[in-house]
Amino acid sequence: MTDEGPTGVSGQDIVAQAPVGITRFDASQEGSPVVYANERFLEMTGYAAAEVVGRDWLALRGEETDAASVAVLRDAVAASERAAVELRNYHADGTPFWNRVRVAPLRDGSDEVSEFVAFHEDVTEEKRHEETVEALHAVATRLQTEESVDAVCQRTVTAAATLLDYDMCTILIRDGDWLVPRATAAGAPADGSRRMRLDQGLAGKTYQTGEAWIVDDLAADANSDPAKEIYRSGISVPFGDGGVFQAVQTETNAFDQRDVDLTELLVTHTASAIGRIEREQELQRQNERLEAFADVVSHDLRNPLTVLGGSLQMAEETGEREHFERGRRALERMEQLIDDLLTLSQSGGAVEEAAAVDLATVAAECWDTVATSEATVSVQTAATVRCREGRLRQLLENLFRNAAEHASGAVAVTVGDLPDETGFYVEDDGPGVPDEERERVFESGYSTTGDGTGLGLSIVREIAEAHGWTVTLTDSARGGARFEISGVETVA
Structure with missing residues (x-):
């Protein structure tokens, strides 16, 4: 019973x-x-x-x-x-x-x-989860020791492969109008990831919505645009201000909410490490600007002040006009130096509010402010770019002024579009820049002319980087200097 x-x-x-x-x-x-x-x-x-x-x-x-x-x-x-x-x-x-x-x-x-x-x-799965969480927190410490964004991204995908079994995963970070792969796990195919437009595929959807997504069957998902046909399911998680982490598997239904939770924990540490690096880089740029200011104040401004003092003394003693003219030129030199210093101090902050600007119109107006009687410009662009208009004007004016100052006689300047609508260029038919000097020209205080401030191209670089653009110097087709500004967001 x-x-x-x-x-x-x-x-x-x-x-x-x-x-x-x-x-x-x-x-x-x-x-x-x-x-x-x-x-x-x-x-x-x-x-x-x-x-x-x-x-x-x-x-x-x-x-x-x-x-x-x-x-x-x-x-x-x-x-x-x-x-x-x-x-x-x-x-x-x-x-x-x-x-x-x-x-x-x-x-x-x-x-x-x-x-x-x-x-x-x-409770095996529960213990594995706890161990994985502990291991991911340990990864955070190692991520904070990395010194570059690429190194942080590579360590992240390595950790994802080792701890989360994501053999095929990648990190994409926004670069202009694109989400660009910065690191891919060793187990992924060599061509297993590619850059994506900001509104393209699952990566674009993740970037646009700021939400994590799981796709059980990539072939049946209208929003997905996988790089390889063998990819059958995927997970996509946003992080930071412009990053997307993605992992795929060759079978359907390979991911669940627990995978999302663990991935979000990992990439939170990634975003923190990248943020630290960017802050350190910005601090370094600020320090470099401060050093440039100190150099200009201690040396470049002292010279015209000395000239002005001597000219005033000679003018007082002799009353001759040439001493007044010499003093006036010293004052103009100081004014130019001060203007460039103020521009440089304001050019480095990140651009947060951008608007659509017609590049051709701004270029033509900037040319009128710096053109000489011997110089000409040809504007060959119809692009509309997203930027801070005031800073774009500073960038173009400095490039135009650089071309006019370094050409002996008439100079022809051209403004045009880069291939694939990735940006624009400003080139001239002047003497150009030797290969060994092309990196130095962007340094504060570097000048090849006796009356230059050495700040003009440094300002150009600061403005470009503040927009997330990249500026490079190469040869123009006519042998002069060609400045290419890439990564520019254009408006259709």
């Missing part, structure tokens, strides 16, 4: 069909042998009932089980008390699993403890 509940189900049936593993063992006998194991315990461990009953109740623990946890259980049994631990146990086939064990004494009618009951729960 067995006790039955109101539904007619016996207590033995409830134990046998319980969703957790249950065993009973006899603590009064040597070795505390198992006297009962329910179906869930046998299913969880892979053993048959005959292989379990009669064995030491801790026989499944394996050699790697934490001795301290085993001692906790044995002490609880000896004291007839409850206890709970997590043990590294082994299935019948030898594969390990984490077993959360809770034991409690069973008392008979005289309140004596004759047996113990143990509840077993396979």
